[in-house]
Amino acid sequence: MEIAQIFDSLKQKFGDAVLSVDSSVKSPFITVAPDSLVVIMRFLRDDPAMKFDMLLMISGVDYPTCFASVTHLTSLTHKHTLAVKVELPREAPEVDSLVDIWPAADWHERETYDMMGIEYRGHPQLRRILCPEDWEGFPLRKNYRQPEEYHGISNVRQIGDDYYPKPDEDEKAVQGWKAPKPPPAPKAAPAAAEPATTAVAKDDPKATPPSPGGETPEA
């Protein structure tokens, strides 16, 4: 089923809870209202025409205006995929858990909570999964600052900040990088060089270029 059809039938059934569809991107997605996420997801799993029986991934995205929790679904019966996005306010990113619908959501929601700080209401045990349980902050947020130490182990470089090139210096180096030009052809000494000498020097591969201030090469 195409994304436009899915969007139409969702819009028919759930009305204003289905906000928008973005088909301009390579993997189109549907945005729904956070409060209706669970009912819509249950419909997507159970409806015979949709039958999204497998949850592939839940990931969080930190947009400048909001957090987004993106759920990727696939159907093994109909072989189609779908991305469903909910936009959550930055102050309190909270949304209902999908564990009751797909048990696969368990670890994905824990990971998104761990990394992005999105709370999933109703999750049986929403605790960190990859980071240690006493870790501070949510690392994948754009405004995350790495703690300077963890249990007395320093995370700060001791060698000094100016040791490494700044990121923008590095980028300039990459952008300005060009293939090295071949070294310029040796020029004959301006005063002593006669046209005849130059011609001979060209023909003779052994002829050495005049060193600055040295004697002119013998023809």
Next chain:
Amino acid sequence: MTSDTSYLKADEMLLNMGPQHPSTHGVLRVVIRTDGEIIRHATPHIGYLHRCKEKIAETMTYPQYIPYTDRMDYLAAMSNNFAFCWAVEKLGGIATTERAEYIRVIVNELQRIASHLVAFGTYGLDMGAFTPFLYSFRERESIIDIFERLCGARLTYSYGRIGGLMRDLDEKSIDMTRRFVDDFDTKWDEYNDLLSNNEIFIKRTANVGVLPADVAIAYGCTGPMLRGSGVKHDLRKDDPYSIYDRFEFDVPVGEGKMGTVGDCWDRYWVRMAEMKESSRIIRQALDALPEGPYLNQKVGRIIKPAYGEIYFRAENPRGELGFYIVSVGEKKPYRCSVRAPSFCNLSVLTEMSHDTLIADMVAIIGSIDIVLGEVDR
């Protein structure tokens, strides 16, 4: 873990398996609540190998990230490289060359054989059979020698480039690949004599750790885990990417030959049968390998895909590897999220190991074939 153990019944005890344990295939820790020999509950703890791969992706350009994909599933580094390259190429509308796609398929399938050989060898090791490990590593060595010729590395290859490959497949490598595939078919029969049909091995794996198809689907298991439960789902057939629709091959599924559908032996057997299918694909690809450039020379160092997002999925040896990339028109991804197949496959461990014997736990973990580098990323 809480130090409160009052919830334990009188006959129960807590057992800690890992993180340093030979049969957890890396730094996986499983806390097991046992009643004598029976496992009542198993809780996997992961994250010991977490290296912030997704955060790192936001700080570097697309081509710079390719070596980092190696270190996720380090037993199938080539497949990870190509999956990331395909994702970025699709996101940015970048064309590759015909020859590059053929070489990618050949190398991808060689990598699948190499990865399954490790699974086969270490699974024998888990079950107390030491010899298959030596034989499987002998054959894997031949594949690694081909890869070394291609890119100079033996484990983390970084061979994929956006728009093509790092180097061409030369005549000698083609000859080596042909000879390997011919040789491998006879070796494959020996493996079956050695392990697949071994009475002790069957006793340890058949009817153990049965994963019904509906549970596998609900937990998002993919790859040999899902196919072992009898579900015929392979992205190379069902959602073909690259040029996989040009080749003929079968998708082996578990049939309960030695016990129940979805037991450890079935998952093991699906991997064995897949190696055979991979060698079929390699033969066809070698015969049809076109001449031409191996890299789209128009692709520059700086790639700026237009605003947009993509979820690209590829069939890796362990299942469906997905890259979800959000681009805002910069040279670095705004967000790069990875769906690691081992991560999802491992999440079903609690369900599978319920009310099994402790000794079977080793058989179950081995049959999932996890790579902790990918679980933790």
